[in-house]
Amino acid sequence: MPHPSSPDLLVLHAVRLKGFADTGGVAARFGLDAAQTQEDLLDAEAYGWVTRAAFAGLKGWSLTEAGRRRNETGLREELDRVGARESVAAVHDDFLPLNGQATQAFTSWQLGSMDAAAPAPTGDVLAQLVEIAYDLHPLERRLTAHLTRFGGYHHRFAGALARASEDPVWITGMEVDSCHRAWFELHEDLIASLGISR
CATH class of the missing domain: 1.20.120 (Four Helix Bundle (Hemerythrin (Met), subunit A))
Structure with a gap:
């Protein structure tokens, strides 16, 4: 049976895949709950894994280098746990x-x-x-x-x-x-x- 990834892993991964996205865009990428996604993003921000920015009228999240490493570690661990x-x-x-x-x-x-x-x-x-x-x-x-x-x-x-x-x-x-x-x-x-x- 296919493995469903944890929401916190998906939140970081969505930010990576989107490159730059607001909270709604991050949540929508994997069909996550928007309120929980906001909480996960704030937690990730506190850890230094994501940062918020605004330019040209757009506001959104992007991964930091530490967030990129954290995302890759989570994905690697998931692949090995599932044997995929x-x-x-x-x-x-x-x-x-x-x-x-x-x-x-x-x-x-x-x-x-x-x-x-x-x-x-x-x-x-x-x-x-x-x-x-x-x-x-x-x-x-x-x-x-x-x-x-x-x-x-x-x-x-x-x-x-x-x-x-x-x-x-x-x-x-x-x-x-x-x-x-x-x-x-x-x-x-x-x-x-x-x-x-x-």
């Missing part, structure tokens, strides 16, 4: 070639979008992303067989891809839960869980 390290490492190995394809597709999309003289980069790139979404699904199933916190990446990616035909911001936009955002978070999730670098 080898399985997650194997998924990461299978993810890497797919990540190369996704990175190339996102770059092609962004470069084509910036060139006003070029046609919109739709057909080929969208077809590549559809294939990537298809290949992502079994990788996620392998991960969620051990840890429930890995769930949702395929749904987010495929959902954003479906919306891209109406609005291309859903491919690489940072202001929405785009394909690129979901993909970036999955990559960060894997490397954080395994304690490796990109």
